[in-house]
Amino acid sequence: MCGIYVTNIPFVEEEVKNKLASIQFRGPDNTGIQKKGDLTFGHLRLAIVDLDVRSNQPMQFEEFTIVFNGEIYNFAAIKEELIALGHTFRTTGDTEVLLKGYRQWGEKIVPKLNGMFAFAIYNATSNKLFCSRDRLGVKPFYFSWSNGKFEICSQLRPICQNKKLNEAAISMYLDCTYIPSPFTIFQDVHKLPPGNNLEIDLTTKRYSISKYWDLEPVKISKLTYDEAKEKLHELIQDAVKIRLQADVPFGTFLSGGIDSALVSSIASKISKEPIHTFTIGFKDPKYDESKIAGRFATIINSQHFETICKPEDIMKLIPKLVSVYDEPFGDSSALPSLLLNKMAKQQVTMALSGDGGDESFLGYNHFDWVSKFKMLLKMPYYLRVLTSHLLIFDVLGKRTEPLKRILKTKSKHDFIAGIFVGYNSLLKNRNLDWLSFYNGFKKNSEDLHQTTADLNIKLWLENDSNVKVDRASMAYSVEIRSPFLDYRIIELARTLPVSYRYQKGRKKRILRDILKEYIPEDVFEQPKKGFSVPxxxxxxxxxxxxxxxxxxxxxxxxxxxxxxxxxxxxxxxxxxxxxxxxxxxxxxxxxxxxxxxxxxxxx
Structure with missing residues (x-):
C-alpha cells in the first residue's frame, strides 16, 4: 500500500515534497516525484511485492504514466493474458500489469481487477487522466476541483490548504461519527465513491464520474445449504490464498470472533511456516477477547502476540488518531486498531484481517434488532407512537429512551437508516438529504435483513470500517488485506437465503459451520464482544x-x-x-x- 498524488497546479517540487512528507507514513520505502506535461505525479511506496527499485513509482510505459495505491490480487492471471497478447514485463509486481493492462484494454481493465486499489493513469496522447477506486472503497481517493485546477491524493491533509470548512459535513459527522462519501470536511474536496471511475480531460478542463460496479438486485440461489457451504468455503480459501502473495513477513489479526478465526485458520493451513497472529486485550472482562484468541492461536499453532490496551495507551494514541485520520473520525475502535498495528509492525509488514464478514453474513447485533422491528411493523404507526408515550419514568431503565425513538420510526427504511445515523441526534436541525446518495439499499431486496446488510456495505463499511483499517494500518506502515472484502464473496453471500446466514441466536450460521472444520465449536461459541473500548x-x-x-x-x-x-x-x-x-x-x-x-x- 502506498500514497498517490497528482495535480495540474504548478507547484514547485519542494512544495510537492512537503505535501507528501505530511503523509510519509503511507510509504516510507520510496518517494517519487515526476512532472509530465502540465501534471505533477507523486508517490509514496510501501514495498510489499517486488521490493526492487524497478517497481518504484511513478511508472511509465510509452505515453502512459501511473501512480497506484493498493494490491491487485489476480495480477498473475492478468499478466498471463497480456503475455499471450504479446506484452513483455521487466518487473514481477502488479503496477506494471495494471499499466500495460490499461494500455491494452483501456477502462475495461477495471472490471478484470480483483483487489483494493486507487490509481491514476495519464495518457499523454489524449491528454486525459483516468482514475479508479476499488469496488468496496478499501483504498481512499480524494480530489479537489476548482475551475479546472485539481489535486488528487490518498489523504486529505496534502490538499486541504486554503479550503473552507463544510458545515453540512460537520452535521453528517455528528450523526454518523464519520463523513460519508462523496463529501469531506472541506468545501470543493470530494471522495471518489467506491466502484467508480473518474476521467479528467485536461484539454477541456472537465471531469466525469462513471460507475463500473454496484450491488445488484438480489437473486436467490437454488443451492442447497451443504452446496452453498462448500462453494463458499472454496471461495474463502481462494480469497485468503491470493492475499498471501507478498515478499515481506506477514501475519493475521486474531480476535475472539468467527471471521478472524476462520481467516487465520485457513492462512495457517496454506502457510508452510507457523503464522504470526496478533490480538488486543482489555483488563475489563466485558470487553476482553484475548483469552479466546489465545485458545484459537494454540489450536492453529500460530506464533501469537498480544497486548493489553489501557487508558494511558489511549491518551498516548489520541494525537496519532487526529494526525493520521485527517477528517474527524468518531469510531473509538480506531484506538485499539492503532495499538494493534503498532504491535504488529514489530514483526510483520502485511497482515490479514476478518473485516467484512459481519456485513455479508449478518453478524452484527443490529440484525437482531431487525428481527424485533419486523414484529413492531405489524402495528400501525399511530399505535407505535401511542405506545412510545406510554413508556414513562424509564420503566425499562436505560433502554427506555432508545425504544421510544424506535417506536416513532415511520417506515422500515427509516428504521434501517436509523441503525447507521442514530435515532437520537446532537443537531439543532437534522437534515438527512445526503442519504439519497445511498438510496440503492431500498430497491435491491424485499428482505429486511438483506436491505440492512446492503446499507451496511455501502455506507458503514466504506466510510467507517475501511477508513479505520486503512488509516490505523498506514499510521505504522502496515498493509492490511481482508479476504471477506473480496467482491466475489460479497456477491455470492447476497445470493444465499438469509436463513443460511442468520438464525435467531446463531448469527453467521454458515461461517460457523465452516469454522467447525478448523476449530471445535465449543471453543468458538462464545458471546461476541466486538472490537471496542470501555x-x-x-x-x-x-x-x-x-x-x-x-x-x-x-x-x-x-x-x-x-x-x-x-x-x-x-x-x-x-x-x-x-x-x-x-x-x-x-x-x-x-x-x-x-x-x-x-x-x-x-x-
Whole structure:
C-alpha cells in the first residue's frame, strides 16, 4: 500500500515534497516525484511485492504514466493474458500489469481487477487522466476541483490548504461519527465513491464520474445449504490464498470472533511456516477477547502476540488518531486498531484481517434488532407512537429512551437508516438529504435483513470500517488485506437465503459451520464482544479531566448546528451514570481535537 498524488497546479517540487512528507507514513520505502506535461505525479511506496527499485513509482510505459495505491490480487492471471497478447514485463509486481493492462484494454481493465486499489493513469496522447477506486472503497481517493485546477491524493491533509470548512459535513459527522462519501470536511474536496471511475480531460478542463460496479438486485440461489457451504468455503480459501502473495513477513489479526478465526485458520493451513497472529486485550472482562484468541492461536499453532490496551495507551494514541485520520473520525475502535498495528509492525509488514464478514453474513447485533422491528411493523404507526408515550419514568431503565425513538420510526427504511445515523441526534436541525446518495439499499431486496446488510456495505463499511483499517494500518506502515472484502464473496453471500446466514441466536450460521472444520465449536461459541473500548467507564473515571478540558463552552458554541444545551445535559447524565452517551461524547471530543489540530480552535 502506498500514497498517490497528482495535480495540474504548478507547484514547485519542494512544495510537492512537503505535501507528501505530511503523509510519509503511507510509504516510507520510496518517494517519487515526476512532472509530465502540465501534471505533477507523486508517490509514496510501501514495498510489499517486488521490493526492487524497478517497481518504484511513478511508472511509465510509452505515453502512459501511473501512480497506484493498493494490491491487485489476480495480477498473475492478468499478466498471463497480456503475455499471450504479446506484452513483455521487466518487473514481477502488479503496477506494471495494471499499466500495460490499461494500455491494452483501456477502462475495461477495471472490471478484470480483483483487489483494493486507487490509481491514476495519464495518457499523454489524449491528454486525459483516468482514475479508479476499488469496488468496496478499501483504498481512499480524494480530489479537489476548482475551475479546472485539481489535486488528487490518498489523504486529505496534502490538499486541504486554503479550503473552507463544510458545515453540512460537520452535521453528517455528528450523526454518523464519520463523513460519508462523496463529501469531506472541506468545501470543493470530494471522495471518489467506491466502484467508480473518474476521467479528467485536461484539454477541456472537465471531469466525469462513471460507475463500473454496484450491488445488484438480489437473486436467490437454488443451492442447497451443504452446496452453498462448500462453494463458499472454496471461495474463502481462494480469497485468503491470493492475499498471501507478498515478499515481506506477514501475519493475521486474531480476535475472539468467527471471521478472524476462520481467516487465520485457513492462512495457517496454506502457510508452510507457523503464522504470526496478533490480538488486543482489555483488563475489563466485558470487553476482553484475548483469552479466546489465545485458545484459537494454540489450536492453529500460530506464533501469537498480544497486548493489553489501557487508558494511558489511549491518551498516548489520541494525537496519532487526529494526525493520521485527517477528517474527524468518531469510531473509538480506531484506538485499539492503532495499538494493534503498532504491535504488529514489530514483526510483520502485511497482515490479514476478518473485516467484512459481519456485513455479508449478518453478524452484527443490529440484525437482531431487525428481527424485533419486523414484529413492531405489524402495528400501525399511530399505535407505535401511542405506545412510545406510554413508556414513562424509564420503566425499562436505560433502554427506555432508545425504544421510544424506535417506536416513532415511520417506515422500515427509516428504521434501517436509523441503525447507521442514530435515532437520537446532537443537531439543532437534522437534515438527512445526503442519504439519497445511498438510496440503492431500498430497491435491491424485499428482505429486511438483506436491505440492512446492503446499507451496511455501502455506507458503514466504506466510510467507517475501511477508513479505520486503512488509516490505523498506514499510521505504522502496515498493509492490511481482508479476504471477506473480496467482491466475489460479497456477491455470492447476497445470493444465499438469509436463513443460511442468520438464525435467531446463531448469527453467521454458515461461517460457523465452516469454522467447525478448523476449530471445535465449543471453543468458538462464545458471546461476541466486538472490537471496542470501555469508553463509557473511562470517560467517567480515568479520562474524565481530559474530556472536560477539551469540551469547553467556547468550543461547543463554535460547532455549527450543535445543540449545545442537549449535549451538555447528555454529558452530565453520562458522568452521573444515568445513561451511556459515550459514543456522542467521544465524537464531539474528537471534533474538538481535530479543530485544534487544524487551527480552528485554541484552548
Amino acid at each position: 469508553m463509557d467507564s473511562w470517560i467517567r473515571n480515568e479520562l474524565k479531566e481530559e474530556f472536560l478540558q477539551n469540551l469547553p463552552d467556547a468550543f461547543l458554541e463554535q460547532v455549527p448546528n450543535l445543540n449545545v444545551p442537549k449535549f451538555k445535559k447528555m454529558l452530565q447524565n453520562h458522568l452521573n451514570g444515568k445513561q451511556d452517551y459515550s459514543s456522542y461524547i467521544w465524537r464531539v471530543y474528537v471534533l474538538s481535537k481535530w479543530y485544534q489540530e487544524f487551527g480552528y480552535f485554541k484552548k
